Each structure stands twice: as C-alpha cells, then as structure tokens.
Amino acid sequence: MTTALTHLQRLEAESIHIFREVAAAFAKPVMLYSVGKDSSVLMHLAMKAFYPAKPPFPFLHVDTTWKFREMIAFRDQMAQKLGFDLLVHVNEDGVRDNINPFDHGSNTHTHVMKTVALRQALDKYGFDAAFGGARRDEEKSRAKERIFSFRNAQHVWDPKNQRPEMWKIFNTRIASGESIRVFPLSNWTELDIWQYILQESIPIVPLYFAKERPVVERDGMLILRDDERMKLRPGETVENRLVRFRTLGCYPLTGAIESDADTLEAIVGEMLTARTSERQGRLIDRDEAGSMEKKKREGYF
C-alpha cells in the first residue's frame, strides 16, 4: 500500500481544504478571478473542491479596462465552458475621469482602477470572504501574510497585528462589515503552478506562450501594443518580436520577455534557467520601496 502523498498532492489537498472551509464558514464568499495562470489553477481547484456540485460562490473580475484583449476573451470563454457565475466590476468614477496608466502613471491607475474598484465591488455585494491567487513566494510582504488574512471594515490589512494561525484550524469569525481575504495558493511556488498546469492540463491564456507580437520598447520593458490607446512617443517603433509573458496584468504595465517557449514543457525549462523573478515584469512593484505592502494595506490583493 503506497500512501505517501507527493508534494503537489499535498498542496492540492491543502488548497481544497481551504476552499471548503470558506464555503462552510462564511455567508457570502467570492473568488477574485484575475484571468492569469494562478487564477486558472485556483479555478481548477475550486471545481475539484465541490465536485459534483459547482463552486457555491460567484467569480469576480475587477476589470481595469486596460487588460489584454486576449484575457477578456479567455475569461468569457471559461465562464461559459465551466458555467460559473461571473461578475465584472469596473470603477465607473475612474472611467469618467479617464484614469489611465499613460497619463496618470502606474501608481494612480492601479490605485483607482484596481484597489478602489475592488473595495467598491466588495462593498456593493457585501462579500465577507474573498479568495485570491497570491502566493508567498511572489514577494516578501506576501511571504508574511496569513492564509486567512483579516481586513477591517475599511478593507485595511494590519501586518503588524495579524491573527495567529495554528495548524489547519482557521479563525473565520468576523464582525459585520469586516472581511477575510483567503489565499489557497499561499504555499505554492511558481514552479509548482506550472507543474500542476502541465499535470492537470489546465487551460491558460495564450499570451503565456511565445508568438510573434507587436511590441514597443519603453523604459527598458517590451510593451505589447494591444490597441490604439497606446500612443507612440517620438523615436518609438512597433516591432514584431517573438515574445511571451510570465505574468499578466494591464497591458501598458506588463513587460513581455523574448522567448521561443511555445509549449508548457519549454516554459518550465525556461523557468528553471530564469535569472529574474516573475514580478520583474511588473512595473507596479517598482514604484517605491515596500510598494506591495503599502498597496496591500490599502486593500489591493
């Protein structure tokens, strides 16, 4: 009788346990669906956790209106295929004020269209628990966060005063207006995610695979010109280059890498030789020291 679980089986079981705990203990949970590879894994785990039932909560996409078009197409396709309840929220105040990453910078854009938008959506529907796909290996303030991470009624995270989290016994108690952010992938690494995608044949947005794409070199990053809203600066040209993305976000803030990895195996192979971390491609983390912690305290995922 062989019963020792593999590394991935252990991670999968832990994540499923977390999903069920939230479904059992909270009145109105929601899953934050960001369409990226971690969200794809999260969605797959949610389907497993409640099989043969569907996940007993809706999926929420906070749309900044600057996501890659392929992400939106993939999102709608998945919602239809898996039959989950998809909510899309846009910060209409931000749209009215024409907040965008080019004129207002990544900081303001992310704050208004992502952080504030998320708070609006959570308040609007009255969600008391929200799943996110964050992993502890991504960034050092995330490495400090609990799996069940408490937020006060203003959605604020207090990193200096987190609840102790013992064993698999989660404290799910909150007062009215307070909420919990829940991170089922806390203990997964980037390699685990890719390995699991490969093992389970989980669909992901094609942008992760190398392909000739029209990119502009700007501030040391390769930006995919996804639509006409991106105006070229003097001296800039659009070139077709063989690129792919390690992470996905708003297209003007997400750098492509030059790569010919067009299969999952090749992506994993490339990862193993990678010399930079995946958040390297994210402009928003570099704005200032401790920037992720600051955003998280304000309510960012």
Added chain:
Amino acid sequence: MTMRHIMAKSLAPTDGVRDYLAAQEKKSLLRFLTCGSVDDGKSTLIGRLLSDTKQIFEDQLAALERDSRKHGTTGDDIDFALLVDGLEAEREQGITIDVAYRFFATPKRKFIVADTPGHEQYTRNMATGASTADLAIVLIDARQGVLRQTRRHSIIASLLGIRHIVVAVNKIDLVGFDQAVFDRIVEDYGQFSRDLGFQTIVPIPMSARYGDNVSRRSESMEWYSGPTLIEHLETVSVDEAMVELPFRFPVQYVNRPNLDFRGFAGTVASGSVAPGDEVVVAKSGKSSRVKRIVSYGGDLAQAAAGQAVTLVLDDEVEISRGNMLVSPAARPQVADQFAANIVWFDEHALLPGRSYILRTETDQTSATVTDLKYRINVNDFAHEAAKSLEMNEVGICNISTRTPIAFDPFAENRTTGAFILIDRISNATVGAGMILHSLRRAENIHWQSLDVGKRVRADMKNQRPAVFWFTGLSGSGKSTIANLFEKKLFATGRHTYILDGDNVRHGLNRDLGFTDAERVENIRRVAEVARLMADAGLIVIVSFISPFSAERRMARELMADGEFIEVFVDTPFEECARRDPKGLYARALNGEIKNFTGVDSPYEAPENPEIHLRTLGKSAEEMVDALEHWLNERDIAEDQYDSGGGI
C-alpha cells in the same frame, strides 16, 4: 556575481524537462522553522540557505544590495536578513515581527521554511510558524549560549508536537571556532531539553553569515565530523506515519447539490478508508459503510491521511460539520470536559470562568477554563500556581465545553487533538490548546431527562420564566429599582426571586475577592444559579454591577432564547459618586479600596441592552413601569405565538 540555477546546466530542452519534473514528483517535502532568541541570526541563516540553493534571482539580489546599503547592519556585505524581513516596520527597526514563509529545493527534497521572530512579544507568531512544522532549527549565538527565549521556543515547539530539533550554534567564527564553547552549549541544551520528548537533537556548529557548515563543510572546524545543515535537512526522517493511525475524518462541509447526492467533504486526518469499510459517526455512535469516495477525476479506491475527499455513505445518517467519521474499532473520545496544555497569545489574560469560543479543525462550541491547574515556568519547568495566564505563558487547564467534542489526545494525533480559543467580542485568536485527556466525570455524568419540565413548572405558576439582569455602576439605583419591581410583580401574583450582589457575596460567593478573575467567577456562579431558578419557573431579578460584557454575554448564553433580559441601569459616574449611598466612592477615590468599578477598574457599558433605563431626573416608579410594560408585551407576544403554533 552570476546566478545560475543549480539544475539548469543539465537540461536538454524537452526530454530534460520531463525528467526533471518526474524527479520533482518523487521529492518529499520538509516543513521546518528557525527559532531562538533575538539576534541569534535566524533570518541570516535563511538568507544563506536561499542563496546557497540558488533561490535568489538577479533582480532580488540587486534590490537586496540596495536595501543593504540603506538599512543593513553588516557593513559593506549583503544583509541577508533583509531578504526575509518583508515588512517596512521590520526593515526600519531591524527586527522580525511576523513569521515569513520561504521556499527552496535541493536535488533531494523540497522545503518550506518559516522564519519566526525571536522577541518575546511576538511569541504567538513563532507558534504560528511552529504549528505546521515537523522540525525546528533552534539557533543559539555561540557568544550568548542558551537564553530564556531559547528555552521558551523549545518548550513551545515541544508542546506543539515537534519531535526533531537542530541546535544551530551560530556565529562560531566570533568565538574562534572553539570546540569547547560548542561542547558546553550542546551540554547545556541537552540538560535542559531532556524531558521535552524530542526524538532527535542534532547540534551543528556554524556561521550563517559566512556559510560554514550550512551547505559547505567548514575548513575552520576540523574537530566537527557531523553533517552540514543541508545534509541533515535532506536526510532526516520526520514521517509521523499518520496513515498508520486509526481512521479519522472530521466532516468539514456537507455537499448536497441535489436530492440524489449527499457527500461529506473533508480532509482525512489519519488512517485510510476504502469503499465498503464500516465507519462510525463519532458523536452519535451510529454506524454506516462507505459507498463511494468521490473525486473530480473519478471515484477513488482508497483515501488516506492528508487527502481532501468527499465520502458518500450507504445510509442516510445524520452528520453535520463538526462531527467526525471514524474507525469502529478505535474510536475517539467524546467529552465536554478535558485537560489541555494552553499557550496564551493575548494581551488580556486568560481568566478561569470566562467564556471563549473553542474551535477544532471543523467543530465550534463555547468553552470555559474551569480550573487553571498550573503555569509552566519556561526557565526551569517549575509548576507554579496561577490565577490567570498572561500573554506568552503556558499552562495546564481543565476545560468545559457547552457541547461535547470528538477528539484524540494531542500526543496521539496532532490533527484531532488541537484547538484554538477565540475571544467572543474581539474575535481575536487568543490561545492554542493541545488536549491531554478527558476528565472522568464528563464521561460518567449524563443529563437526566425529567418528565416534570421547565414548561410544566412555569405553567403551574401561570407565568413565563425570565432573568432580568440589572447591570450598572455601584450606586446607580439597581437595588432600589429591583426591589420595587419585585414588589409590583408579587402584587400581580408572579413568583419571583432577587439575586443581589451584596447578599450573594455574603454566602455563596464569600470566598471570592475583587480581582478580574474573581469577578468573572462571581458572575459565572450567579448566572448558573439564575439559570436553575429560571428552570424552576421563576422570574429572577439579578442585580449585579457585572462590569464586563464578556460575562454578561456568557450569562445570556446560559439561558433559553428570549429569557435573558439585559437591563442597563444607566446613571452617570458623577451622579453615582455624588449619591454614594454606602460611602464607597469616597474611599475608592481616596485609594482605600482597590479594583473599584469606575475608579480603577473598567465598566463596559452594554451596547444593545433589551431595556435601557436612563435614571437621571426620573423616579424609581417610572423605571419599574417601563420594566413591567416590557414584560407584559413579551408575554402577550409569546401567548399569541403559542396558540398560533398549535402544539
């Protein structure tokens, strides 16, 4: 400096990746923590482990170099601690506040390491990291030797079930790589820890900063022939063989998408199960058989410890979240009284008699500590008498729960023997508990089911039972209003009784003083007496200062729904002190009486009392009219409900 991944060199494009992934699949996982006193080099060691196993990427290294110049404490060298101290406050103060989880792998194993804080005030965060670890690296500064925090962390690691210890004697370079220093520390640690139940204790002399004996064998310590840290971590066997233990399946979620499917979802805590196996519902003793083990990829032939599955049974047995499916041959204990080790996390001390929420992995109930047997002195393990457990203290308690829970002793099963305690008002996680054994009396005393019930007793008196709980400052008018209220009720033929603070303290509670712990016990006894009287069908009027909302809430939860009526006798402090009917305020303000409510002991006003009596400028008669009106309204409402219900 070039960074290359350790595995990258041997990779051919696709076959290589497959082979690599196949090898990854077979790797086992070790979860460990680093602990010990402040400045013993915990974070530096983790930085060293990550660096030596090539887990630090170029952009992270560049950021680290930048940060080292800004906040570093290692001169021109890279300060690895900054890699794990991820919070701004930590980098500014140069200390670790909360546990950080980091990940690395070697060709033999995968690791999740919890870097935990050394400061005493953050002990709860150390416990958080320890609760999911199988091994602890206890760091000791070679210049300092075994310190108070070294001992505290070792005791907590032992209580939380960690059986494997590495004693990392760090900064050995600063004592000239001296074997005598190492031997003395190892001797000290061995002496102190011999009763902590560790299975392995492996001492390693090292310099985390320079990497000696971390992954590279030190050339400066030829006298040391043991393993390097990495060698030991890669090979140590920590398997607890949870699968060998009796089957335990705490039911987490009942999955019922339609009338044809009813599955019990949960994680197998121990043992294994297969379709056809007999299982017993722990709390009811009813038995059934496993029909299917449902999973997304198809039904399974077996489910073992650690797997999250959904079980379908042969019969329609009653099971809800918090119950447990177990092996019929070896059942867990089911009891409402047991003894446990408690580690206390909260600034507000644990008080015997106060009611907390107790949570196991899936069950939840109210609990009180009925007896704090002793506190453990972390320096010498002495058992010390204690009336409360302060933050970061460890003690042994008897616990009583409102409903029975199913459990195993923690020493036999780390999953089914653990619980946490939650404060009822703040919802903070205030303590962690490890169950030792059930208390005999819990197994022997069963509630008698009596034919003459509460309803019958109350009906004979032609009334509905009620507990009017008067709370308010000393001198607020509670006794005056209570006495007048009782007279009026008596005049209308009601059967009543007054429990008054002063009277009860002269009899039932004469052994109690005025510390916080004794005030809690005072209220608990009165609440229990009031409950018995309500059960006898009486209208009870309790007139107690009862300053803490937690105790009033406990009293409320003792009574049947709608029977507890909180009456806030709201008279401002200045007015009470002015009236001062017993001359107590004058003495308390002079410092002659200690722990006087409103003076040097707090009064927590009710937030949502059923009846709020604002007494200023009003007569006692007006107050009593309001109470009577409320009671009549309630009885009318209930009578209507009763006749409409037809039962």
